[in-house]
Amino acid sequence: MRRIRWGWVAVAAVPAVFIGYFFVYPVVRILGLGLSELNIGASGLEARLVRVGWFTLWQATISTFLTLLAAAPLTWAVSTYEFRGRRLATALVTVPFVLPTVVVGTAFVSLGFGDSIWAILAAHVFFNTAVVVRTVSTLWARIDPQLEEAARVLGATGWSVFRRITLPLLKPSIAAAASIVFLFTFTSFGVVLILGGFEYATLEVEIYRQAVTLFDLPLAAALAIVQLVGVTGALYAYSRYQERKTVTWTLDRASNRPISTGRERLAVALSVTVTIGALSIPLVALVARSLSGSFYGALFETDPVIGRPISAVGNSLLFAVAAMSIATVVGLMAASVITARRGSLSRWFDLTLMLPLGTSAVTIGFGFIVALGWPIDLRASVWLIPIAHALVAIPFVVRSTVPTLRSIPDETREAAAVLGASPSRVWRHIDMPIVSRAALVGAAFAFVVSLGEFGATSFVARPNTPTIPTMIFRLLGRPGETSFGMAMALAVVLAGLTAGIVMWIDRVQFGEIGRF
Amino acid sequence: MLDVKAIDVTIEDHQVLKETSLRVTTGEVMAVLGPSGSGKTTLLRAIAGLVAVDSGDITWDGESVLGIPSHLRRFGLMFQGYALFPHMDVADNVAFGLKMSGHDKVANEVADALEWVDLGGFGDRTVDSLSGGEKQRVALARTLAPQPRLVMLDEPLGALDRNLRQRLVVDTRRVLEERGVTAIVVTHDRDEASALADRLAIMRDGSVVQTGHIEDILADPADDWVAEFLS
Numbered sequence: 122m123r124r125i126r127w128g129w130v131a132v133a134a135v136p137a138v139f140i141g142y143f144f145v146y147p148v149v150r151i152l153g154l155g156l157s158e159l160n161i162g163a164s165g166l167e168a169r170l171v172r173v174g175w176f177t178l179w180q181a182t183i184s185t186f187l188t189l190l191a192a193a194p195l196t197w198a199v200s201t202y203e204f205r206g207r208r209l210a211t212a213l214v215t216v217p218f219v220l221p222t223v224v225v226g227t228a229f230v231s232l233g234f235g236d237s238i239w240a241i242l243a244a245h246v247f248f249n250t251a252v253v254v255r256t257v258s259t260l261w262a263r264i265d266p267q268l269e270e271a272a273r274v275l276g277a278t279g280w281s282v283f284r285r286i287t288l289p290l291l292k293p294s295i296a297a298a299a300s301i302v303f304l305f306t307f308t309s310f311g312v313v314l315i316l317g318g319f320e321y322a323t324l325e326v327e328i329y330r331q332a333v334t335l336f337d338l339p340l341a342a343a344l345a346i347v348q349l350v351g352v353t354g355a356l357y358a359y360s361r362y363q364e365r366k367t368v369t370w371t372l373d374r375a376s377n378r379p380i381s382t383g384r385e386r387l388a389v390a391l392s393v394t395v396t397i398g399a400l401s402i403p404l405v406a407l408v409a410r411s412l413s414g415s416f417y418g419a420l421f422e423t424d425p426v427i428g429r430p431i432s433a434v435g436n437s438l439l440f441a442v443a444a445m446s447i448a449t450v451v452g453l454m455a456a457s458v459i460t461a462r463r464g465s466l467s468r469w470f471d472l473t474l475m476l477p478l479g480t481s482a483v484t485i486g487f488g489f490i491v492a493l494g495w496p497i498d499l500r501a502s503v504w505l506i507p508i509a510h511a512l513v514a515i516p517f518v519v520r521s522t523v524p525t526l527r528s529i530p531d532e533t534r535e536a537a538a539v540l541g542a543s544p545s546r547v548w549r550h551i552d553m554p555i556v557s558r559a560a561l562v563g564a565a566f567a568f569v570v571s572l573g574e575f576g577a578t579s580f581v582a583r584p585n586t587p588t589i590p591t592m593i594f595r596l597l598g599r600p601g602e603t604s605f606g607m608a609m610a611l612a613v614v615l616a617g618l619t620a621g622i623v624m625w626i627d628r629v630q631f632g633e634i635g636r637f
Numbered sequence: 638m639l640d641v642k643a644i645d646v647t648i649e650d651h652q653v654l655k656e657t658s659l660r661v662t663t664g665e666v667m668a669v670l671g672p673s674g675s676g677k678t679t680l681l682r683a684i685a686g687l688v689a690v691d692s693g694d695i696t697w698d699g700e701s702v703l704g705i706p707s708h709l710r711r712f713g714l715m716f717q718g719y720a721l722f723p724h725m726d727v728a729d730n731v732a733f734g735l736k737m738s739g740h741d742k743v744a745n746e747v748a749d750a751l752e753w754v755d756l757g758g759f760g761d762r763t764v765d766s767l768s769g770g771e772k773q774r775v776a777l778a779r780t781l782a783p784q785p786r787l788v789m790l791d792e793p794l795g796a797l798d799r800n801l802r803q804r805l806v807v808d809t810r811r812v813l814e815e816r817g818v819t820a821i822v823v824t825h826d827r828d829e830a831s832a833l834a835d836r837l838a839i840m841r842d843g844s845v846v847q848t849g850h851i852e853d854i855l856a857d858p859a860d861d862w863v864a865e866f867l868s
Contacts, residue, residue, distance in 0.1 A: 530718075530720065532716045532718060532720035533720050533722060533723075534708070535682075535685075535687050535716070535720070535723075536714070536716055536720035536722070537705055537722070537733065537737075538686075538687070538707040538708045539685050539686075539687070539708070539710075539712060539713060540705075540708075540715040540733050540734035540737055540780075540783060541708050541709070541711070541715070541734055541737030541738050541778070541783060542708050542733070542737045543706075543708050543709075544708075546708075546737065547708075549724065550733070554724050555723070555724050610817075
């Protein structure tokens, strides 16, 4: 009796085929390649995997810990008090997070800070402070002040109120922020590639070196497997933790109190100015260095080896438009399937679509060059770049649109159906108008992601179609003050483009940026 | 004429309708009365094509409608929560069904439909600016505007307070009579059922246990449960 809705099958098939062919299949090929070559004990392979894996793990752990520490004062200030410039401080701290990793790496190079573990750790803290501030402060500001007052009345001092009441209540959001930071730093590519020199390499960087520089694909595949296991393990541990967290309490409206004493004023002022001041140093240095010669003009000159650097801007914008279009269409289709509540299919979709976000851009790019020779050889196609970007961006589109689609009651769609609207017209007249704003935000995110994408692009970009990030990387690798300055100038251009779009998103949908 | 012939409906492994049968003659208003959880809403959703029927048949004038998707059945359904489209104004809500059936110039029909429910001039109001009673009447106008061959109302007054219900029960009955529609009204309130409908169908545990005029059922209830339920 139950009709098969073929239109629905088609809608589900597009994202399924897209993710299946461009993500799942390449990962399977990597697994095959890595496992077949992984003969333990051969030529110090094991020692190498352990060395790179160990560095990746400890630098991510320390980066996470340092980020939590560095973010603590500002998080406290913006969660507890209401003061002039509070929203501005939250917005400013987000700027590093939205910057492409290549820009962050370049900014630290401009400080004369390259090739050291300290540069890597500092860049990770710089990049991720916003994750902690935004994730934790949204919860902290909404803790009912009466809970803390009750503890105080029961005789607790200021410090023990924090340790026994506030901190335990904040634990889930601190854990969430820490897991995100850990994941970002565990899979850190652009920052480590630029700042690590030859000495330091995360799994991501080592995969790139083995595959692109040394053409040792089996070893790169083995590294990619270690990487996948690590990321999956971290995600699993986090989701188990989320399931176990049982403490629930009623959230209050944000209840920031005014600053009353001079000591509070000093503490807040120090927290805000020191944090924002420290975060602005690399960016100020970047802009200053880019202006210390006629580097912007040099971007327009044709170089015999790398062409006109400014042409990378046009390439990047074109790729971003294509990637945004693909990601928005595929992402919206996927979001519709996820929200249709058709049991296991939607759950399977939800999980599979988030995987690209969880794994790593490098794995995506590496998978492309390993797998996409079949059934037709796509590896030389210029389309691989926007497709890779779309894969990275689809989770952003899905995350932006699923909550809105979920908020539409089934009855609303059913009402349209009994009034004579076919399933496609229900989508056009009900879902589409309601979700359009969220879809626009998702599309803008996709655009930004594409502009700054470096990990996957470094595998599939061809010399004659460089993107802004790959051009910056090439310029950084060339000797000479001019190339160096041009890299800085191009990084400023990329930072400006990114910041402009993100500010626009923030105006459309305030407070959603820190969620990823 | 609508003929529901012994249909079974299962939702999430729970059999909600068990060999349910119901006949509604063209032009009559039938009330389906039963305690909550007896399957009244599911019966309407099965007739509208919003849930799949496992066995049995539903026919209109002798032809099965089971193979026809909801949007082509031309059966109107007014939802319990009204399900007004939040992103459209009142006029666009009422115009929706007309536009779906291919009418382009609908302004006059929309104005007429709003007059039927005494909401003339409400066309450009937003949905969330309406009171509960106004929403009910917009939903009724929206359901009636495309002139469906069967109108189904799910607890049409359920969400409203007592005073408003007494007034709107009269209005709703008047609108249904003036339009001469064939209708099924689901309710759990006996007085509302008898005020709105010509005949009653009593539902219990997913089956229709008795059908007829209220006086006849009261005079000769099928069993003790029906007698007690109506008392």
